[in-house]
Amino acid sequence: MEYRLNLPKGVYVSILTLLLFTTIIYSKVELALDKQMINYLSGLFIMATIHGSLLIRMGKFDVYKNVLNAIWNIQTACAFIYGVYIMIEYSAIGLKNPETIIKMLTSDAYLFIPVVVFLSVICIARAGYSVAEIFKNPIIKIRSKQIEYPKDNFPD
Secondary structure: OOOOOOOOHHHHHHHHHHHHHHHHHHHHOOOHHHHHHHHHHHHHHHHHHHHHHHHHHHOOHHHHHHHHHHHHHHHHHHHHHHHHHHHHHHHHHOOOOOHHHHHHHHHOHHHHHHHHHHHHHHHHHHHHHHHHHHOHHHHHHHHHHOOOOOHHHOOO
Protein backbone atom coordinates (compact mmCIF):
# COMPACT_ATOMS: atom_id res chain seq x y z
CA MET A 1 0.00 0.00 0.00
CA GLU A 2 1.41 3.39 -0.99
CA TYR A 3 0.99 6.57 1.02
CA ARG A 4 1.71 9.72 -0.92
CA LEU A 5 0.40 13.21 -0.64
CA ASN A 6 0.41 13.90 -4.39
CA LEU A 7 0.96 17.63 -3.93
CA PRO A 8 2.65 20.11 -6.27
CA LYS A 9 6.41 20.43 -6.04
CA GLY A 10 6.06 24.00 -4.82
CA VAL A 11 4.56 22.81 -1.54
CA TYR A 12 7.53 20.54 -0.93
CA VAL A 13 9.99 23.30 -1.93
CA SER A 14 8.29 25.69 0.52
CA ILE A 15 8.53 23.14 3.32
CA LEU A 16 12.18 22.41 2.56
CA THR A 17 12.95 26.15 2.46
CA LEU A 18 11.32 26.54 5.87
CA LEU A 19 13.39 23.63 7.19
CA LEU A 20 16.54 25.26 5.82
CA PHE A 21 15.80 28.55 7.58
CA THR A 22 14.79 26.67 10.73
CA THR A 23 18.11 24.81 10.69
CA ILE A 24 20.02 28.09 10.37
CA ILE A 25 18.10 29.66 13.27
CA TYR A 26 18.38 26.45 15.28
CA SER A 27 22.18 26.48 14.96
CA LYS A 28 22.36 30.07 16.25
CA VAL A 29 20.22 29.46 19.35
CA GLU A 30 21.92 28.25 22.53
CA LEU A 31 19.10 27.51 24.98
CA ALA A 32 17.52 24.05 24.83
CA LEU A 33 14.01 25.43 25.48
CA ASP A 34 14.35 27.83 22.56
CA LYS A 35 15.47 24.98 20.31
CA GLN A 36 12.50 22.93 21.44
CA MET A 37 10.15 25.85 20.70
CA ILE A 38 11.67 26.20 17.21
CA ASN A 39 11.05 22.48 16.61
CA TYR A 40 7.42 22.72 17.76
CA LEU A 41 6.64 25.84 15.75
CA SER A 42 8.22 24.58 12.55
CA GLY A 43 6.52 21.18 12.97
CA LEU A 44 3.17 22.90 13.49
CA PHE A 45 3.77 25.06 10.42
CA ILE A 46 4.63 22.04 8.26
CA MET A 47 1.57 20.11 9.47
CA ALA A 48 -0.68 23.13 8.87
CA THR A 49 0.71 23.56 5.35
CA ILE A 50 0.13 19.90 4.50
CA HIS A 51 -3.29 19.92 6.18
CA GLY A 52 -4.27 23.04 4.23
CA SER A 53 -3.10 21.43 0.99
CA LEU A 54 -5.12 18.30 1.68
CA LEU A 55 -8.18 20.38 2.56
CA ILE A 56 -7.84 22.19 -0.76
CA ARG A 57 -7.72 18.85 -2.52
CA MET A 58 -10.86 17.71 -0.67
CA GLY A 59 -12.64 21.01 -1.40
CA LYS A 60 -13.12 21.94 2.29
CA PHE A 61 -10.37 24.54 2.64
CA ASP A 62 -12.49 27.70 2.70
CA VAL A 63 -14.51 26.61 5.74
CA TYR A 64 -11.43 25.91 7.86
CA LYS A 65 -9.65 29.04 6.66
CA ASN A 66 -12.67 31.19 7.54
CA VAL A 67 -12.81 29.67 11.04
CA LEU A 68 -9.12 30.48 11.60
CA ASN A 69 -9.63 33.99 10.23
CA ALA A 70 -12.63 34.54 12.54
CA ILE A 71 -10.61 33.50 15.59
CA TRP A 72 -7.72 35.70 14.43
CA ASN A 73 -10.05 38.69 13.95
CA ILE A 74 -11.52 38.23 17.42
CA GLN A 75 -8.01 38.11 18.88
CA THR A 76 -7.02 41.25 16.99
CA ALA A 77 -10.13 43.09 18.19
CA CYS A 78 -9.42 42.10 21.81
CA ALA A 79 -5.80 43.21 21.52
CA PHE A 80 -6.89 46.55 20.04
CA ILE A 81 -9.48 47.14 22.76
CA TYR A 82 -6.92 46.25 25.44
CA GLY A 83 -4.39 48.61 23.84
CA VAL A 84 -6.90 51.46 23.85
CA TYR A 85 -7.76 50.68 27.48
CA ILE A 86 -4.07 50.83 28.47
CA MET A 87 -3.59 54.12 26.61
CA ILE A 88 -6.61 55.67 28.33
CA GLU A 89 -5.49 54.35 31.70
CA TYR A 90 -1.99 55.81 31.19
CA SER A 91 -3.25 59.19 30.09
CA ALA A 92 -6.04 59.47 32.69
CA ILE A 93 -4.19 58.13 35.73
CA GLY A 94 -0.61 58.65 34.64
CA LEU A 95 0.67 55.17 35.41
CA LYS A 96 4.36 54.53 35.01
CA ASN A 97 4.27 50.71 34.80
CA PRO A 98 1.78 48.50 33.00
CA GLU A 99 0.31 47.20 36.25
CA THR A 100 -2.73 45.53 34.74
CA ILE A 101 -0.74 43.13 32.53
CA ILE A 102 1.59 42.28 35.44
CA LYS A 103 -1.44 41.55 37.63
CA MET A 104 -2.93 39.33 34.96
CA LEU A 105 0.33 37.42 34.48
CA THR A 106 0.85 36.82 38.18
CA SER A 107 -2.70 36.20 39.37
CA ASP A 108 -4.31 34.55 36.34
CA ALA A 109 -1.37 32.69 34.76
CA TYR A 110 -3.45 29.50 34.55
CA LEU A 111 -5.75 31.37 32.13
CA PHE A 112 -3.26 33.63 30.39
CA ILE A 113 -0.68 31.02 29.31
CA PRO A 114 -3.16 28.62 27.61
CA VAL A 115 -4.77 31.56 25.79
CA VAL A 116 -1.38 32.72 24.50
CA VAL A 117 -0.51 29.18 23.39
CA PHE A 118 -3.90 28.78 21.66
CA LEU A 119 -3.57 32.08 19.82
CA SER A 120 0.01 31.23 18.82
CA VAL A 121 -1.18 27.95 17.34
CA ILE A 122 -3.89 29.85 15.42
CA CYS A 123 -1.26 32.28 14.11
CA ILE A 124 1.07 29.52 12.90
CA ALA A 125 -1.82 27.53 11.39
CA ARG A 126 -2.97 30.62 9.48
CA ALA A 127 0.54 31.02 8.10
CA GLY A 128 0.63 27.37 7.00
CA TYR A 129 -2.79 27.66 5.38
CA SER A 130 -1.62 30.79 3.56
CA VAL A 131 1.34 28.92 2.10
CA ALA A 132 -0.99 26.10 1.03
CA GLU A 133 -3.33 28.62 -0.57
CA ILE A 134 -0.51 29.89 -2.77
CA PHE A 135 -0.61 26.49 -4.49
CA LYS A 136 -4.41 26.22 -4.61
CA ASN A 137 -4.73 26.12 -8.41
CA PRO A 138 -2.00 23.49 -8.96
CA ILE A 139 -3.50 21.31 -6.20
CA ILE A 140 -6.94 21.51 -7.81
CA LYS A 141 -5.42 20.63 -11.21
CA ILE A 142 -3.69 17.59 -9.71
CA ARG A 143 -6.96 16.53 -8.07
CA SER A 144 -8.82 16.71 -11.36
CA LYS A 145 -6.19 14.51 -13.06
CA GLN A 146 -6.40 11.74 -10.43
CA ILE A 147 -8.13 8.53 -11.32
CA GLU A 148 -10.97 7.66 -9.02
CA TYR A 149 -11.37 4.00 -8.26
CA PRO A 150 -14.81 2.44 -7.97
CA LYS A 151 -15.82 1.58 -4.43
CA ASP A 152 -16.68 -2.00 -5.44
CA ASN A 153 -13.00 -2.92 -5.83
CA PHE A 154 -12.19 -2.43 -2.15
CA PRO A 155 -13.01 -5.05 0.49
CA ASP A 156 -14.91 -3.97 3.56
